[in-house]
Amino acid sequence: MKGKSISRATSGKLLLGVDIGGTKVVAGLADARGKIVLTARAPMAARGTPEKGLDSVFAALDAVFRDPLTRRVRRIGVSVPGWVDSARGVLTRAANIPCWRSFPLARRIERRYRMPVFIGNDANLAALAEAVWGAGRGYRSVFYVTLGTGVGTGIVLDGRVYSGRTGAASEGGHVSIDFRGPLCGCGKRGCIETYISGTAIARCARTRLRSPAVRSSLLFRLSQGKISSVTTEIVARAAARRDSLALEILHESADRFAIWLGNMVDLLEPDVIVVGGGMGKLMLSFSPRIRRALGSWSVSPRYREIPIVAARYGAESALAGAASLGLEEFRSAGEGRP
Ligand SMILES: [Zn+2]
Known part of the structure; x- marks a missing residue:
């Protein structure tokens, strides 16, 4: 895990985001000002079975959850580079992640970590990160x-x-x-x-x-x-x-x-x-x-x-946006989903 110096300003709310790409998964914590304070990554098995793809996501998330800071995390936001039905938490299709088609990604992650999971498209979430913090x-x-x-x-x-x-x-x-x-x-x-x-x-x-x-x-x-x-x-x-x-x-x-x-x-x-x-x-x-x-x-x-x-964010834009889904007031995704 790649740790970053955590300032005292982060002692408040910490938000957990995951950025799933075609080759890697990055999970990370953002502080209340949108600064990424901790990240962990895992290779993404995007071309195998749906379960193998899910294991990649779990590997990155498990690594972050090993840090005691995650005790304060209550929700997970997820970014994917493709078509997402945010309301249902379903990844419809992503060109670089062919292992998932109409895949109930939010529900599967919820089942493992027992907390609400919200998903969104990477560019949409990068936009959200800029709107909220950038x-x-x-x-x-x-x-x-x-x-x-x-x-x-x-x-x-x-x-x-x-x-x-x-x-x-x-x-x-x-x-x-x-x-x-x-x-x-x-x-x-x-x-x-x-x-x-x-x-x-x-x-x-x-x-x-x-x-x-x-x-x-x-x-x-x-x-x-x-x-x-x-x-x-x-x-x-x-x-x-x-x-x-x-x-x-x-x-x-x-x-x-x-x-x-x-x-x-x-x-x-x-x-x-x-x-x-x-x-x-x-x-x-x-x-x-x-x-x-x-x-x-x-x-x-x-x-x-x-x-x-x-923009404020560079390579971490989608990760920051995913984390921002953890803020109640900006959580446009997931509403109406049981
Ligand atoms: Zn075109």
């Missing part, structure tokens, strides 16, 4: 977007995650901005994920680098002739040194992000937009450009008043 704190409506290998979104209204009729809402990454655009992994065309995810930017860079006309660019030199292994980090590095090709690629992405963000603003008019994920920082470095473009892509007369801010 960059969205104090705002009534929070629109959260995380830019990483994919694009995830979460909507929090009055401290509650909006997840739709069956938990399938807020798939903002798969909102299309061009019906003739690139084919997305989801089957649709032109989803914003096909333009601004880390994967998409690296792919775009590789395509552009194949043209002989760009041989003199810094991006080409940084790729050291290995075009197929160019990453978004290399593009970012070249852009930081004002390489015109790298800047062109990122400006295009920022412009598309603005088109999409305009749609989100016109649909939701949130009080704040919180941008997270590894690629989020990179996109926010183009904030003035995005703000300018937003003027053309939002009809809202007061779009300028909406702050666009960086």
Whole structure:
């Protein structure tokens, strides 16, 4: 178990969250201010039987429960990267966790630890963590977007995650901005994920680098002739040194992000937009450009008043969000479930 120094401020309520991913499970305790004070992890057996998958979750949770601090834990919040029916505590489907389909995850964890368990989608819970403890704190409506290998979104209204009729809402990454655009992994065309995810930017860079006309660019030199292994980090590095090709690629992405963000603003008019994920920082470095473009892509007369801010949480966002489900007032999941 990886312990972190526990300050006196944590002597109050401690909240237990579990972040289940395709390769690992992280269980952790958060203090009343949303600081993660203790974590334990276990490898996730995502491709075996449902029971083996469950054993991975139990391994991480058991490790945390060995710590005396957990004596004060009364609930468990669980994050999963997929479609979740929070009201019933059922994981409907998660692409990276094929061992579970329509799996009663909450009930199975409850049976072992004898306390209420609430589950939610990872992007939704990351949004909740930002709304409760992070960059969205104090705002009534929070629109959260995380830019990483994919694009995830979460909507929090009055401290509650909006997840739709069956938990399938807020798939903002798969909102299309061009019906003739690139084919997305989801089957649709032109989803914003096909333009601004880390994967998409690296792919775009590789395509552009194949043209002989760009041989003199810094991006080409940084790729050291290995075009197929160019990453978004290399593009970012070249852009930081004002390489015109790298800047062109990122400006295009920022412009598309603005088109999409305009749609989100016109649909939701949130009080704040919180941008997270590894690629989020990179996109926010183009904030003035995005703000300018937003003027053309939002009809809202007061779009300028909406702050666009960086997320507080990085890799621990879903874990923090899962833990926040332990706060009674923010527990949108689980209501109505017997
Ligand atoms: Zn898609």
